Amino acid sequence: MLKKFIIVLLSMFIALPVFAEEKGEAISVFGHITYGSYSGSAERDDIISETLNLSYIPAPEYGASLKINNSNLNRKSPLGDINGTNVGLTYFLMPKRADGSAIGGKVSILHISSDDINSDNTFIPYVSAIYNSADLRKHLDLGYARTEYTDTRADQFTITGGVSLFNDWIWSQTRLFYIDLSEKVQDKENAFAVEERLTYYAIPKQLSISLYGMLGQRIFAYDPDLNTAYNLSDVQNGSAGVSVNYNLSKAVSVYGDVTYEAYKNNYIADRYNITYGTAGGRINF
Numbered sequence: 001m002l003k004k005f006i007i008v009l010l011s012m013f014i015a016l017p018v019f020a021e022e023k024g025e026a027i028s029v030f031g032h033i034t035y036g037s038y039s040g041s042a043e044r045d046d047i048i049s050e051t052l053n054l055s056y057i058p059a060p061e062y063g064a065s066l067k068i069n070n071s072n073l074n075r076k077s078p079l080g081d082i083n084g085t086n087v088g089l090t091y092f093l094m095p096k097r098a099d100g101s102a103i104g105g106k107v108s109i110l111h112i113s114s115d116d117i118n119s120d121n122t123f124i125p126y127v128s129a130i131y132n133s134a135d136l137r138k139h140l141d142l143g144y145a146r147t148e149y150t151d152t153r154a155d156q157f158t159i160t161g162g163v164s165l166f167n168d169w170i171w172s173q174t175r176l177f178y179i180d181l182s183e184k185v186q187d188k189e190n191a192f193a194v195e196e197r198l199t200y201y202a203i204p205k206q207l208s209i210s211l212y213g214m215l216g217q218r219i220f221a222y223d224p225d226l227n228t229a230y231n232l233s234d235v236q237n238g239s240a241g242v243s244v245n246y247n248l249s250k251a252v253s254v255y256g257d258v259t260y261e262a263y264k265n266n267y268i269a270d271r272y273n274i275t276y277g278t279a280g281g282r283i284n285f
Contacts, residue, residue: 036275088228090106151233
């Protein structure tokens with residue numbers, strides 16, 4: 001079933017250059033590699049993942065993207081490694097109103113194929129209602145994701161607000177997470193967290209720097225920006241990170257990111273953290 005799903009999605013995007021050539025629309029390819037090293041974990045050593053993202057955005061009002069991610073989690077003996085492949089598809093539609101503002105939404109679906117029995121062959125649907133002001137200086141997003149693993153169902157509700165500050169030099173985005181579990185996991189029935197991201201446009205249209213962090217707790221969280229899921233059951237207690245994006249030209253950009261995340265496993269009284277490093281680039285056609 002997964003192979004058919006991938007073939008259908010890929011065939012859709014293979015056809016996109018034909019339409020783009022005829023209409024002059026934009027296609028971009030974004031790829032990156034992430035390496036994470038665990039500290040203090042009783043079970044995990046490191047993780048490496050590769051991601052390819054294809055996007056087709058004919059106009060600011062609508063577009064689609066396809067994401068394929070492969071990861072390999074190395075665990076300490078005698079535990080076996082966990083390999084996984086995630087395939088996701090996203091479509092957004094933001095029709096403009098008479099006053100120039102836009103109200104629309106986004107629909108995503110993510111398929112998880114993993115050696116982890118609890119999350120293997122899981123589909124995660126996500127829907128959101130979105131508002132953008134006419135000057136693009138204000139943003140509001142109400143989202144919902146439903147994840148059904150073997151041991152529980154996670155219903156996630158998010159509220160995201162964005163605003164441009166200091167004459168558009170800084171973009172501030174705040175997201176609230178509420179996650180409700182149908183069955184208790186890690187002694188938790190629900191979780192709440194706040195995520196903040198500040199992006200500084202050091203050189204407009206060329207260099208941007210983002211600082212971000214999360215306070216509170218999340219478990220089985222879904223990230224609507226990345227269309228990815230935290231599918232292992234440990235509780236995330238917080239995170240902090242920095243990312244840099246530099247446009248070498250209108251067609252080529254490079255990207256780097258460092259992220260720190262803290263976790264705990266109540267079942268085995270394990271507290272640990274992980275530091276990720278990511279490097280990648282984007283090509284626009």
